Amino acid sequence: MKEAKETISFIRDYYERSDFIPLHEPKFRGNERKYVVDTIDSTFVSSVGAYVDKFEDMMASITTAKKAVAVVNGTAGIQVALRLAGVESGDEVITQALTFVATANAVKYNGAEPVFLDVDYETMGLSHTALKSFLEEHCEVRNDKCFNKISGKKISACLPMHTFGFPVKIDKIIHICEEWNIPVVEDAAESLGSYYKGKHTGVFGQLGVFSFNGNKIVTSGGGGAIVTNDEFIGKKAKYLTTTAKISHPYEYIHDELGYNFRMPNLNAALACGQLEALTGFIEEKRELATKYESFFDELGIKFRKEPENSTANYWLMCVELQNKKEREEFLKYTNQEGVMTRPIWRLMYKLEMYKDCFRDHQKNAEFLEDRIVNITSSVK
Structure with a gap:
């Protein structure tokens, strides 16, 4: 998958790493x-x-x-x-x-x-x-x-x-x-x-x-x-x-x-x-989010930005792919190549212990479940 391959290249270049890259790892720089x-x-x-x-x-x-x-x-x-x-x-x-x-x-x-x-x-x-x-x-x-x-x-x-x-x-x-x-x-x-x-x-x-x-x-x-x-x-x-x-x-x-x-x-x-170190972490993550937005825009992939009236910490950054099939291909390729990505959570009512709970139409939730992928979001 061309988009996944280019994403891996971008992430490896940004983190200057050729080994396994986790989704979000802690950094201990101070006291x-x-x-x-x-x-x-x-x-x-x-x-x-x-x-x-x-x-x-x-x-x-x-x-x-x-x-x-x-x-x-x-x-x-x-x-x-x-x-x-x-x-x-x-x-x-x-x-x-x-x-x-x-x-x-x-x-x-x-x-x-x-x-x-x-x-x-x-x-x-x-x-x-x-x-x-x-x-x-x-x-x-x-x-x-x-x-x-x-x-x-x-x-x-x-x-x-x-x-x-x-x-x-x-x-x-x-x-x-x-x-x-x-x-x-x-x-x-x-x-x-x-x-x-x-x-x-x-x-x-x-x-x-x-x-x-x-x-x-x-x-x-x-x-x-x-x-x-x-x-x-x-x-x-x-x-x-x-x-x-x-x-x-x-x-x-x-x-x-x-x-x-x-x-x-x-x-x-x-x-x-x-x-x-929180303030510094957020500044670095927001800089990464800006780089991701520009990169994925050129790829034709939607990078999810902070909503209106919000200042987000960009804890886990994510992209929205075209459909579930594309999402699965992206997940499979990136993880096989040692760059961890993951899907958004399975909806709660699809889990055995919550299958009988009340739910409404879930139009947006099901749309997002099929398309959202979390990408590497650690600070360097």
Whole structure:
């Protein structure tokens, strides 16, 4: 395939590498090693330590949230955020089918059922028009709560995901949800450093959740963060994720079902070093995005750019091919030649455990599933 061959040549030239090139690998250029060694020397390598506090302060500052809470991973963060938003067993949560499986899994961990609505073509995230249509056709408000008239279940949250770091039209989603008394929790796992209308993702809704997995724009090896501008909810998030333990010098008293979702100080130290490099990483990735756009334009392939009113972190960059057959040929050739590419996720309702969940027409989601390919997006 001519286009795939030229893409491989471009990527190898850019990274100046002839060996296997992964999709997105971490880079450790600053204080990461120093902070990790400092943590080891302190012996505070587990869930208590100065770097956990520093990480939370840094995340609050970067996102402008009033409170940030370190957690063991993004999935755990979403699970707790949904509980804090009021999701209970037997409820429904509106989300998108075009997402990583953790989004839907976090809903199920609360005993709730996901409702899969279509995405915007432009943002690849939850469509506000699909949301509005679903609510008007299928839902009603009773006693200040939103209910699905067909299933009879309460819709207790809306969970949009900022796909690949491209912000959804979150203000429109929140406006609609406010009319229907539905709390919004942002799955911002992929969008650290992304802004919508000048405001950081994750702080539009009641809560937002970020991921620091090994392949994210910055990493703690494994980790996540819950952010909120509601100080009461923030304190509750910290309490629940640290086993719901009442503060006491030596007694072990737990008065609520909590979670051992604490980020170890060792991971937090790594994260602090990475967060210090975030601005530089984003600048480099945006420069690469500009080069990709020019390159793929000459090839006649659509490079997906940040949506209107957005400043994206370009965590994972992607191209849109003409059809599924072309996508498969591109994926096969590039991976065989040692340059990792991957398709967008399989839609959630095509997975066995979610096949019976409600979904709408999914016109845009199915179109994108057949055509989107992620390409090498690492910083050098």
